[in-house]
Amino acid sequence: MSDTPTRAPRAVDPAARRSLHADYTVPPVIAGAWQLSEGHSARTLDRDALFAAWDLLAAHGCDTLDCADIYTGVEALIGEYRAARPGRHLQVHTKCVPDRDALAHVDRAMLTGIVDRSLTRLRTDALDLVQFHWWRYDVPGMLDALGVLDDLRRAGKIRHLALTNTDTAHTQRVLDAGIPLVATQVQYSVLDRRPAAQLAPLAAARGLSLLCYGSVAGGFLDEAWRGTAAPDGALENRSLVKYRLIVEDCGGWSALQRLLEVLADIAARHRVGMANVAQRWVLDQAGVGAVIVGFRGVASARRTLATLGLTLSADDHAQLREVLQVLPMPAGDVYAAERDPASPHAGVIRYNLNREAGG
Numbered sequence: 001m002s003d004t005p006t007r008a009p010r011a012v013d014p015a016a017r018r019s020l021h022a023d024y025t026v027p028p029v030i031a032g033a034w035q036l037s038e039g040h041s042a043r044t045l046d047r048d049a050l051f052a053a054w055d056l057l058a059a060h061g062c063d064t065l066d067c068a069d070i071y072t073g074v075e076a077l078i079g080e081y082r083a084a085r086p087g088r089h090l091q092v093h094t095k096c097v098p099d100r101d102a103l104a105h106v107d108r109a110m111l112t113g114i115v116d117r118s119l120t121r122l123r124t125d126a127l128d129l130v131q132f133h134w135w136r137y138d139v140p141g142m143l144d145a146l147g148v149l150d151d152l153r154r155a156g157k158i159r160h161l162a163l164t165n166t167d168t169a170h171t172q173r174v175l176d177a178g179i180p181l182v183a184t185q186v187q188y189s190v191l192d193r194r195p196a197a198q199l200a201p202l203a204a205a206r207g208l209s210l211l212c213y214g215s216v217a218g219g220f221l222d223e224a225w226r227g228t229a230a231p232d233g234a235l236e237n238r239s240l241v242k243y244r245l246i247v248e249d250c251g252g253w254s255a256l257q258r259l260l261e262v263l264a265d266i267a268a269r270h271r272v273g274m275a276n277v278a279q280r281w282v283l284d285q286a287g288v289g290a291v292i293v294g295f296r297g298v299a300s301a302r303r304t305l306a307t308l309g310l311t312l313s314a315d316d317h318a319q320l321r322e323v324l325q326v327l328p329m330p331a332g333d334v335y336a337a338e339r340d341p342a343s344p345h346a347g348v349i350r351y352n353l354n355r356e357a358g359g
């Protein structure tokens, strides 16, 4: 892992918060919590270190967490954090991800049950943002399910609705059906630039913000991997497994190394870490509302705060453009490869976690 950037941590300038709706804003950096779910890593979770990281972020204006109904144990953990910090302003984005094998049976009772379970675990009376995912476009019911979630929004259980991992055509269909989406969560990074082609223009036209995971590719876009040989053993966690496949789609390990050299060059000019440059690049893309970054402790949270005060120059962007324009990319629209059962991306996804996470 890299050294702490030499710049002092910055707080979010209130003007830098992005508006998802007239009554709802988010900081540029959202703390993601997949990393804390059972099965993500063999590493034992250090609860105190995690809560200290969230406290540090909150003290710098990053008051928003991202989780999911299917991140086993995580909603309850955030509920405990909320209870331990009474009076603290905390925004929590969760998801609604009905099981792939149960899509044909999704109904009002099932969806209401998922939302009520999130409310109980998160110890709140309204979910700030629910990001919906439908595993198979060929199974009907996606729009009906979103209609039920919109009813729950009108009833006050949900404040705002979003999608996650949904391609441009289906996002458009949802918007055209009158579902009031404020955002969509997608993978977006210097490696995976799929949202730029179609989804970002639609988002701009229809007032949606992109909330972006993978900005540091699970940690691959950092000094720790610069100049190293490609890892040949088991990777430490599921994010690295996922983004190792993205690296392969982007020209492989040697192409990653060329990109890391450019990130390092820009980072050195600004006296920040390479991950900060990677995060800021995403934030500078059209339609992007925030990066969602996974943290398990204070060190990477502190390093990420330097992103808040970082401005990339036109020359920095030109330097990155030069390397990116010759870097291959995952094929197709947002999450297309992941939906293809024959692709290696689909092979590393764990399905049907909703029932499992329901205990």
Ligand SMILES: NC(=O)c1ccc[n+]([C@@H]2O[C@H](COP(=O)([O-])OP(=O)(O)OC[C@H]3O[C@@H](n4cnc5c(N)ncnc54)[C@H](OP(=O)(O)O)[C@@H]3O)[C@@H](O)[C@H]2O)c1
Pocket (backbone or CB within 6 Å): 002, 031, 032, 033, 034, 035, 066, 067, 164, 165, 185, 186, 212, 213, 214, 215, 216, 217, 218, 219, 222, 239, 273, 275, 276, 292, 293, 294, 295, 296, 297, 300, 301, 303, 304
């Ligand atoms: N909708 C979806 O399908 C989906 C998929 C993936 C992720 N997400 C969301 O996005 C969040 C992020 O997950 P991700 O898988 O995309 O991982 P990521 O944010 O790309 O990478 C997380 C890893 O990067 C390290 N890191 C963070 N900031 C760093 C910095 N400034 N310098 C160096 N290393 C840094 C962290 O280290 P430490 O572990 O040491 O703290 C962590 O291991 C998840 O928690 C989840 O909320 C959603």
